[in-house]
Amino acid sequence: MSMSSNRRRFAAFLAVAAVLLGADVTVAAEEAVVIPPPDVDEAAGSGTETAIFAGGCFWGVQGVFQHVKGVESAVSGYSGGTAKTAQYETVSTGSTGHAEAVEVKFDPKQVSYGRLLQIFFSVAHNPTQLNYQGPDRGTQYRSVLFVSDPQQRKVAERYIDQLDKAHAFPRPIVTKVSDADGFYPAEAYHQDFLTLNPTYPYIVYNDLPKIESLKSLFPASYRSQPVLVGKTKG
Numbered sequence: 001m002s003m004s005s006n007r008r009r010f011a012a013f014l015a016v017a018a019v020l021l022g023a024d025v026t027v028a029a030e031e032a033v034v035i036p037p038p039d040v041d042e043a044a045g046s047g048t049e050t051a052i053f054a055g056g057c058f059w060g061v062q063g064v065f066q067h068v069k070g071v072e073s074a075v076s077g078y079s080g081g082t083a084k085t086a087q088y089e090t091v092s093t094g095s096t097g098h099a100e101a102v103e104v105k106f107d108p109k110q111v112s113y114g115r116l117l118q119i120f121f122s123v124a125h126n127p128t129q130l131n132y133q134g135p136d137r138g139t140q141y142r143s144v145l146f147v148s149d150p151q152q153r154k155v156a157e158r159y160i161d162q163l164d165k166a167h168a169f170p171r172p173i174v175t176k177v178s179d180a181d182g183f184y185p186a187e188a189y190h191q192d193f194l195t196l197n198p199t200y201p202y203i204v205y206n207d208l209p210k211i212e213s214l215k216s217l218f219p220a221s222y223r224s225q226p227v228l229v230g231k232t233k234g
């Protein structure tokens with residue numbers, strides 16, 4: 001069992017213990033933050049656009065984007081390393097260069113890249129945590145935006161600068177912006193994990209509150225029925 005698996009099991013144990021002790025586990029490990037939209041965004045284009053987001057365990061990040069209107073697919077996987085090392089147990093060593101990531105395909109006429117960034121920073125993860133996210137530790141859980149083109153890079157970099165100057169978070173944002181040079185889908189058992197395992201303690205404590213935050217903070221962007229990898233393939 002990998003160190004990453006051990007940490008997730010420990011987080012699950014803590015969540016179960018909290019329930020048994022009567023604690024309120026509806027509060028997320030990482031609270032959502034109300035932030036302004038980007039001052040600079042992409043113009044609505046035609047066709048489908050692709051963006052890759054890495055911000056901790058891909059279960060929650062995938063689950064959030066699957067509930068966003070205009071998202072056509074959100075697939076958990078690995079970015080930042082090579083195809084040879086793109087396997088969960090290997091990535092979990094933290095030595096591959098990969099980050100757990102989610103490839104999002106979206107209709108820019110329905111949801112802009114800037115709005116996806118706003119949701120990512122506000123709801124999906126905490127962008128001030130360096131090489132960890134909640135209970136998960138290691139470079140594979142780092143915060144990265146893997147951009148597909150110069151326009152995405154421009155919007156991402158300007159938004160990070162905007163949020164830092166506005167002191168939207170109590171600490172500086174550590175999210176890196178890198179060119180996307182490969183995305184490798186994760187194993188089938190990782191896909192749609194949040195939807196298929198809503199009572200799994202790690203999901204209950206760390207990720208389901210993110211869905212509630214998306215619904216409350218971005219009601220116009222929220223879809224109740226997620227777009228699932230299984231249904232897309234089927």
